[in-house]
Amino acid sequence: MDLSTIIVASVLGTMAALVSMIMTLFLCYLYWKKLGHKKTARDELEPLQFGKAPPPVGQNEEVKELTRHNVEDRCSQGHLRLIPSLASQSISISENGKENSGATMQGPISFLQYLLPTVEQEEAADLANAMTEPDEPAGQIHFSLEYNFPNSTLILKIIQASNLPAKDIIGTSDPYVKVFLLPDKKHKLETKVKHRTLNPRWNETFYFEGFPLYKLQKSILYLQVFDYDRFSRDDAIGDVYLPLSQVDLTQKPTFWKSIKPAEDSKLGEILVTLLYIPRTSELTITLIKARNLKSKDINGSSDPYVKVWLHRGDKRMEKKKTQVHRRTLNPVFNNTFQFIVPWEHIRETYLSVAVMDFDTVGRNELIGKVILSSRSGPTESKHWCDMLTKARTAVSQWHRLKTL
Numbered sequence: 001m002d003l004s005t006i007i008v009a010s011v012l013g014t015m016a017a018l019v020s021m022i023m024t025l026f027l028c029y030l031y032w033k034k035l036g037h038k039k040t041a042r043d044e045l046e047p048l049q050f051g052k053a054p055p056p057v058g059q060n061e062e063v064k065e066l067t068r069h070n071v072e073d074r075c076s077q078g079h080l081r082l083i084p085s086l087a088s089q090s091i092s093i094s095e096n097g098k099e100n101s102g103a104t105m106q107g108p109i110s111f112l113q114y115l116l117p118t119v120e121q122e123e124a125a126d127l128a129n130a131m132t133e134p135d136e137p138a139g140q141i142h143f144s145l146e147y148n149f150p151n152s153t154l155i156l157k158i159i160q161a162s163n164l165p166a167k168d169i170i171g172t173s174d175p176y177v178k179v180f181l182l183p184d185k186k187h188k189l190e191t192k193v194k195h196r197t198l199n200p201r202w203n204e205t206f207y208f209e210g211f212p213l214y215k216l217q218k219s220i221l222y223l224q225v226f227d228y229d230r231f232s233r234d235d236a237i238g239d240v241y242l243p244l245s246q247v248d249l250t251q252k253p254t255f256w257k258s259i260k261p262a263e264d265s266k267l268g269e270i271l272v273t274l275l276y277i278p279r280t281s282e283l284t285i286t287l288i289k290a291r292n293l294k295s296k297d298i299n300g301s302s303d304p305y306v307k308v309w310l311h312r313g314d315k316r317m318e319k320k321k322t323q324v325h326r327r328t329l330n331p332v333f334n335n336t337f338q339f340i341v342p343w344e345h346i347r348e349t350y351l352s353v354a355v356m357d358f359d360t361v362g363r364n365e366l367i368g369k370v371i372l373s374s375r376s377g378p379t380e381s382k383h384w385c386d387m388l389t390k391a392r393t394a395v396s397q398w399h400r401l402k403t404l
Contacts, residue, residue: 136261136400137238137258137259137260137261138164138165138225138237138238138259138260138261138262139161139162139163139164139165139198139225139237139238139258139259140161140162140163140256140257140258140259141158141160141161141177141223141225141240141256141257141259142159142160142161142162142254142255142256143156143157143158143159143223143254143255143257144156144157144159144252144253144254144255145157145221145247145249145252145253145255146249146252147213147216147249147250149213151209152209152210152211152212152213153207153208153209153210153211154181154207154208154211154216154244154249155205155206155207155208156179156205156206156207156208156221157203157204157205157206158177158179158191158202158203158204158205158206158223159201159202159203159254160199160200160201160202160203161175161177161199161200161225161259162198162199163198163199163378164198164199164200164225164237164259165198165237165261165377165400165402166198166371166376166377166380166402167227167229167235167237167402167403168196168227170196170375171371171373171375171376171377171380171381172196172197172198173196173197173198173227173237174193174194174195174196174197174227174228174229175193175194175197175198175200175225175226175227175228175237176190176191176192176193176194176225176226176228177190177191177202177223177224177225177226178190178223178224178226179191179206179221179222179223180221180222180223180224181208181211181219181220181221181222182219182220182221182222183219183220184219189206191204192204193228195228198377198378213249216244216249217244217245218245219244220241220242220243220244221240221241221242221243221244222239222240222241222242223239223240223242223257224236224238224239225237225238225239225240225259235403236262237259237261237262238259238260238261238262239259239260239262240257240258240259240260242255242257266292266294267293267294267355267367267368267400267401267402267403268290268291268292268293268294268329268355268367268368268400268401269290269291269292269398269399269400269401270287270289270290270306270353270355270370270398270399270401271287271288271289271290271291271396271397271398271399272285272286272287272288272353272370272372272383272396272397272398272399273285273286273288273394273395273396274372274383274384274386274387274394274395275387275392275393275394275395276341276346276387276388276391276392277391277392278343278391281340281341281342281343282338282339282340282341283310283338283339283340283341283346283349283351284336284337284338284339284394285308285336285337285339285351285353285372286334286335286336286337286394287306287308287322287333287334287335287336287337287353288332288333288334288396289330289331289332289333289334290304290306290330290331290333290355291329291330292329292330293329293330293331293355293367293368293401294329294367294368295329296357296365296367297327297357299327301327301328301329302327302328302329302357302367303324303325303326303327303328303357303358303359304324304325304328304329304331304355304356304357304358304367305321305322305323305324305325305355305356305358306321306322306333306335306353306354306355306356307319307320307321307352307353307354307356308320308321308337308351308352308353308354309351309352309354310339310341310349310351311349311350311351311352312345312348312349313348317339318339320337322335323335324358346388347374349373350371350372350373350374350375350376350384351371351372351373352369352370352371352372353369353370353371353372353399354366354368354369355367355368355369355401366403367401368400368401368402368403369401369402369403370399370400370401370402372384372399374388377402379397379399379400380399382397383395383397383399
């Protein structure tokens with residue numbers, strides 16, 4: 001067989017393979033097109049309708065609101081409305097909140113509104129949030145409960161508190177406690193004021209007479225801790241909620257509860273580094289950054305800067321300040337200031353760190369302040385003592401801003 005014969009055979013074989021492939025693809029296309037035009041009863045879907053499932057035996061057709069006296073149930077369920085399931089019967093929602101069977105819903109917006117939480121559910125959610133344990137408590141409070149069954153009297157004893165935040169410039173507070181039995185906010189009881197202490201001891205007993213047990217099951221013990229101020233409005237330190245439905249009043253329970261910081265005390269935090277070198281008498285403070293500052297401007301932001309005052313006793317010795325950072329609640333300062341403080345004066349020296357909001361028109365506003373000394377609050381005094389015990393070593397710590 002010569003070469004020309006071999007070439008002709010190869011070409012014919014290739015052409016035959018191509019023709020076979022094209023025919024196969026064409027037949028597959030015809031089969032797919034034929035299937036695509038077919039319709040079965042299973043493919044024809046009817047529009048979905050929102051319906052109401054039949055009520056259980058013994059239950060009325062009307063959907064009723066379920067009220068719970070137990071506080072935990074209210075927090076998790078609130079005033080519940082049954083949500084209709086998908087069925088063949090359509091429903092509508094009238095203005096009074098009832099469901100009318102047989103009518104059609106007015107579009108998806110009505111259904112979404114029906115699913116939105118009620119006002120009672122939102123209030124219950126707020127209460128549940130208030131009863132959660134705080135991440136950064138404003139101290140702890142110690143109290144006990146007892147119930148006199150023959151006289152229907154609840155006996156509350158406020159024993160003490162510990163590690164309260166300092167609200168005064170000298171690093172202490174003048175705490176007292178207000179007592180409520182919610183939902184009644186008109187009648188309150190108060191402890192005595194304990195002056196210049198962060199760990200007060202009251203040991204005071206209060207009697208709530210004429211409270212049958214079923215009524216107490218619907219009540220919430222609410223404790224508010226305040227700092228007394230003779231010349232201005234008392235500062236809120238924090239509060240504690242205790243639903244009495246969660247308490248076994250057949251016993252005489254005692255509680256240590258974390259105090260949730262008051263809302264108006266959440267002013268933000270600042271990260272500070274302290275360094276003291278006894279040989280050169282250099283006290284160095286570095287203002288690194290702040291976070292979650294309280295907004296002071298109408299646009300929801302602030303223009304923060306920091307002022308640092310060096311105090312010796314009752315005297316202001318020297319002032320430093322940072323630049324203004326525009327429109328931010330999380331400024332980064334990275335400013336370092338040095339003061340000369342001889343070792344013999346270090347015990348009576350303290351630093352006042354004030355975060356301010358700059359205003360082009362009007363007076364600059366105070367956002368919050370921190371006093372760093374050996375006689376400040378627990379976290380501030382610890383930072384100061386760490387600086388002295390770890391001389392020639394920079395010590396950094398976050399501090400919560402306060403209204404001193």
